[in-house]
Amino acid sequence: MAVVARDSEPGAAAGASRPAAASRLMASMAGLDWLARIWWAFLSISLFAGLWELCWAMGWADEKLLPPPHIFLDNIAEQGRYFNTATRWQVGQSMTEGPSAFESVLITGAATTARVFVGLIIASVLAIGVGVLIRYYRFFDRLVLPTITLLSPVSPIAWLPVAIFLFGIGNAPAIFMVVVALFFHMVLATINQIDTVNTNLINVARTMGASKAQIYARVIVPAILPGMLQVLRMNLFGAWMVVLVAESTGVGYGMGQVIMLARNTFNPSLVFFTIAVIGVLGFTFDWLLRLAQRRILYWLPDTVERLRVL
Amino acid sequence: MSSEDAPHFSSKDAVVCRGVGKTWAAGTKRAHNALTDIDLDVAPGEFVVFLGPSGCGKSTLLYLIAGLEDATEGKLWSFGDLVETPSPERSLIFQETSLFPWLTVWENVSFGLSIRGASKDERRTVAAEALQRVGLKAAMDKRPDELSGGMRQRVAVARALAMRPRVLLMDEPFAALDVQTRARMQDFLLDVWRDSGASVLFVTHHIDEAVALADRVVVFTSRPGRIKTIVPIEMSRPRNLFSREAENLRIQLTDLLRDEVDRAFAEQEAFAIPA
Numbered sequence: 263m264a265v266v267a268r269d270s271e272p273g274a275a276a277g278a279s280r281p282a283a284a285s286r287l288m289a290s291m292a293g294l295d296w297l298a299r300i301w302w303a304f305l306s307i308s309l310f311a312g313l314w315e316l317c318w319a320m321g322w323a324d325e326k327l328l329p330p331p332h333i334f335l336d337n338i339a340e341q342g343r344y345f346n347t348a349t350r351w352q353v354g355q356s357m358t359e360g361p362s363a364f365e366s367v368l369i370t371g372a373a374t375t376a377r378v379f380v381g382l383i384i385a386s387v388l389a390i391g392v393g394v395l396i397r398y399y400r401f402f403d404r405l406v407l408p409t410i411t412l413l414s415p416v417s418p419i420a421w422l423p424v425a426i427f428l429f430g431i432g433n434a435p436a437i438f439m440v441v442v443a444l445f446f447h448m449v450l451a452t453i454n455q456i457d458t459v460n461t462n463l464i465n466v467a468r469t470m471g472a473s474k475a476q477i478y479a480r481v482i483v484p485a486i487l488p489g490m491l492q493v494l495r496m497n498l499f500g501a502w503m504v505v506l507v508a509e510s511t512g513v514g515y516g517m518g519q520v521i522m523l524a525r526n527t528f529n530p531s532l533v534f535f536t537i538a539v540i541g542v543l544g545f546t547f548d549w550l551l552r553l554a555q556r557r558i559l560y561w562l563p564d565t566v567e568r569l570r571v572l
Numbered sequence: 573m574s575s576e577d578a579p580h581f582s583s584k585d586a587v588v589c590r591g592v593g594k595t596w597a598a599g600t601k602r603a604h605n606a607l608t609d610i611d612l613d614v615a616p617g618e619f620v621v622f623l624g625p626s627g628c629g630k631s632t633l634l635y636l637i638a639g640l641e642d643a644t645e646g647k648l649w650s651f652g653d654l655v656e657t658p659s660p661e662r663s664l665i666f667q668e669t670s671l672f673p674w675l676t677v678w679e680n681v682s683f684g685l686s687i688r689g690a691s692k693d694e695r696r697t698v699a700a701e702a703l704q705r706v707g708l709k710a711a712m713d714k715r716p717d718e719l720s721g722g723m724r725q726r727v728a729v730a731r732a733l734a735m736r737p738r739v740l741l742m743d744e745p746f747a748a749l750d751v752q753t754r755a756r757m758q759d760f761l762l763d764v765w766r767d768s769g770a771s772v773l774f775v776t777h778h779i780d781e782a783v784a785l786a787d788r789v790v791v792f793t794s795r796p797g798r799i800k801t802i803v804p805i806e807m808s809r810p811r812n813l814f815s816r817e818a819e820n821l822r823i824q825l826t827d828l829l830r831d832e833v834d835r836a837f838a839e840q841e842a843f844a845i846p847a
Contacts, residue, residue, distance in 0.1 A: 460670070462666045462668060462670035463670060463672060465638075465640050465658075465664065465666075465670075466664070466666075466670050466672075466683075466731075467683070467687070468640060468658045469638055469639075469640070469658040469659070469660065469662065469663055469664050470660055470663075470683060470684035470687055470735060471658070471659065471660050471684065471687060471688070472687045476687055480683075480686075480687075481672070484672070484674045485674075487674075
C-alpha cells in the first residue's frame, strides 16, 4: 500500500523480536496485506450482524422495529422503489419506466456523495484561503477572526433555515450546509497549523532571501498540508451527517430524503437499508481520502507502525 | 554603509559586534536578558567556536548575526554592512534537520536559487556541484526521509554552500549525531571550510568539538551571556586530538566552563527554593 518504498521497514525491526517462523509467515503475508484487511473488515461486520441476528432469533428484537440484516437486505428491488423518487414518481410516468430500483439506489447514493464532495472541496479551499489570509495580514486577522470564532460553535442545524431562505431547495442548500458545517472549524484549524510550522523551515527560507509571499507559498502552505488533510478526514463524517439533514428538507432525491420518507411511512426496513448504504458510502469515501492522502503526502512516514511495535 | 557607522574597525571583517545585547520580551513582565555587552571581531576565513553552557545566549548571538532577530542593544556589521535583515551571504545551519520534507535533496539544495527564479537546468547544475562537495551527489533525487541524520546535515551544509555564503553560521549542527558520525562530520566540515574560504561561526557545548575545530574559542558566561574570554588555538591542522597540547586545551576550557555551570546550577537551585 505504501507509495514510497523505504530502505528500512519499521516492521522489520519489530519482526526480529518475534519467533523466526512467525516472522517468515508475516513476510509472506506482507504482499497479501490488503486481503487480510478485507478479511478483518468482513469479520468485524459479520460479528455485528451476527449479534443482531442472534437477538432476532432469540426473539429479543422485534422484527417490525429492528429488522435484522437478512430481512432488510432481503429485497433490494423492493427497497429501491423508494430511492430516486424524483424521477421515478413523476406525474404521468408509470412505475415500470425510468431507472430500475438498483440504478435508483446508485443514483441517490451518487447524488449525496457528490454533495458531500463538492461541499468538502469548497469548504477546504475557502478555509485554507481565509486561514492563510488571517495570518498573512494582521489587519484581516483583527477584522475577521472574532466573527469566525463567534460563529464556529453554532450547530450546522441552526443554519438549515438560512440555507433554505437563501437557496430554496435543491443541491445548493445541501452543499451550503456542508460548507457551513466545515468552514469555521477548518479556518481555526488552518490558523493552528500555520502557528505550529517548524520555525527552522521558515528561518531557512528567510536567510535565503525569500519574501513573505514566497515563504507562505513555498514553506507554510506545503508544511500545513499534512495536518489539513487530517482535519479534512476528521470533518468528513461531520459532512456526511449534515448532508442528510439538509436533504431531508426536500432536495428531491438523496439519502436524507429516503430516511425521511422511511420515517414518515414507518418503514424500519428502509431505515436500516439506507443506513447500511450510507455506511458503505462513508467508509468508501474515507478510504479513498486516505489513499489520496498517502499519494499527495508521500513524504510522511507511516505512523501506525510506530505503535504496532509496542 | 557610510564610514561613520563603523568607525572603529576594518570593513573587511566578516563579522563585527559592538556592545550587542538581546532582551527577549523586552518591556513586558517576562523580559529576560539573554545576552549583553558583546564585542567581537571575526576575520574573513576564520573558524570561531562559541562555547558555553546551555541557555547562555550563544545561539541567540548567532541568530542576531544571521539577522533573524534584532539586537536590543548595540550594532552588528558584516563586511562593513550593517546587519538588519537576513542575507544569503550569511547562511545558518540548524541543530535539527531543517530540510523541506516535501522536496527532493537537489530541490532542497537549490531552494535559494528557485527563490531568485533561476531556471531548472541552472538549479540542478548548482545543486549537483554543491552535493558533489559534500559527497552526496548520488543521493540527488532522494527524499530527506530516506537519508540518515548525518547525510541530512551534509545536505543542509550543501544547501548553505549553494548560496556561496561568506559567513557560515552553525547552531550545534552535529549535536543530534552519534559520536563516530560527529567526528567524521567535523573532518568533513573542515574540508568544506578550507575549500569555500568562508568564515565559520560554530555554536557548541562540546569542549572536544571546540578543540577539534576552532581557530579561536569564544567562552560565554551564563545568564546573561557575556564573553568570558577568548581562547586562541594555534595547533596546526590536521590536529592530533590526543596530543598533550590538545589535552591541555581541554583542561583549560573545562575549568573555564565549570565555573559557569556551577554558577548556573547555584542559580537554578536558588530559583527552585520558594522564597
